[in-house]
Amino acid sequence: AQKVTQAQTEISVVEKEDVTLDCVYETRDTTYYLFWYKQPPSGELVFLIRRNSFDEQNEISGRYSWNFQKSTSSFNFTITASQVVDSAVYFCALMTGANSKLTFGKGITLSVRP
Amino acid sequence: ETGVTQSPTHLIKTRGQQVTLRCSSQSGHNTVSWYQQALGQGPQFIFQYYREEENGRGNFPPRFSGLQFPNYSSELNVNALELDDSALYLCASSPTRGRRITGELFFGEGSRLTVL
Numbered sequence: 001a002q003k004v005t006q007a008q009t010e011i012s013v014v015e016k017e018d019v020t021l022d023c024v025y026e027t028r029d030t031t032y033y034l035f036w037y038k039q040p041p042s043g044e045l046v047f048l049i050r051r052n053s054f055d056e057q058n059e060i061s062g063r064y065s066w067n068f069q070k071s072t073s074s075f076n077f078t079i080t081a082s083q084v085v086d087s088a089v090y091f092c093a094l095m096t097g098a099n100s101k102l103t104f105g106k107g108i109t110l111s112v113r114p
Numbered sequence: 115e116t117g118v119t120q121s122p123t124h125l126i127k128t129r130g131q132q133v134t135l136r137c138s139s140q141s142g143h144n145t146v147s148w149y150q151q152a153l154g155q156g157p158q159f160i161f162q163y164y165r166e167e168e169n170g171r172g173n174f175p176p177r178f179s180g181l182q183f184p185n186y187s188s189e190l191n192v193n194a195l196e197l198d199d200s201a202l203y204l205c206a207s208s209p210t211r212g213r214r215i216t217g218e219l220f221f222g223e224g225s226r227l228t229v230l
Contacts, residue, residue, distance in 0.1 A: 004156075035219075037221075042223075043202055043224050043226065044221065044223040044224065045157075045204065045221040047219075047220070047221075050218075091156055091157075093156075095219070097170070100145065100147070100162070100208055101147070101159045101162065101170055101172070102147075102149070102157070102159060102206075102219065104157050104158075105156055106155060106156050107155075107156050
């Protein structure tokens with residue numbers, strides 16, 4: 001069975017602080033994809049990153065960076081110098097299986113205060 | 115924008131009624147998946163359609179059913195609505211090759227259903 005755990009439920013930071021959102025996953029599949037999505041109050045899921053199971057390189061995109069470690073089954077997301085516009089719910093998700101089913105974590109609500 | 119469109123964006127129904135939600139997939143995508151997101155939760159997989167056939171189903175009762183049309187658009191039907199069906203329903207399309215995952219998945223903005 002597939003499982004994604006986002007142990008943090010709510011995080012509140014002051015603008016310009018760095019913040020790391022944790023994600024731990026479980027799967028027996030050897031081929032899988034990991035995702036992070038942002039969901040602002042309007043509701044749509046905004047794609048942030050996709051990483052396949054064979055690529056453990058860390059990635060940086062502007063203020064965002066991701067740390068994928070298969071040894072600990074973790075795929076953590078760091079926002080550097082947070083901004084108020086980063087306030088949203090962030091979901092980590094795991095894609096496995098022939099039907100490309102996504103298994104989501106419960107999400108982390110990030111509040112960035114000015 | 116992802117190119118995946120859903121309608122209606124909001125709707126209100128009463129318990130026991132039936133609802134149909136619609137999704138137009140991104141051009142060239144032959145696979146559509148539906149997810150239910152209850153308030154404060156992550157999205158849950160309902161089912162997926164690949165070339166007009168159901169290709170996987172999550173833990174949802176049979177009153178949740180779907181269709182995919184030759185142009186790959188899709189409908190989600192829910193019969194005998196219950197209060198707990200109130201949620202955001204998300205459609206996602208993907209360009210699977212055969213039945214293998216490619217890792218590409220694009221979500222629409224969702225249909226928010228309220229059941230009174």
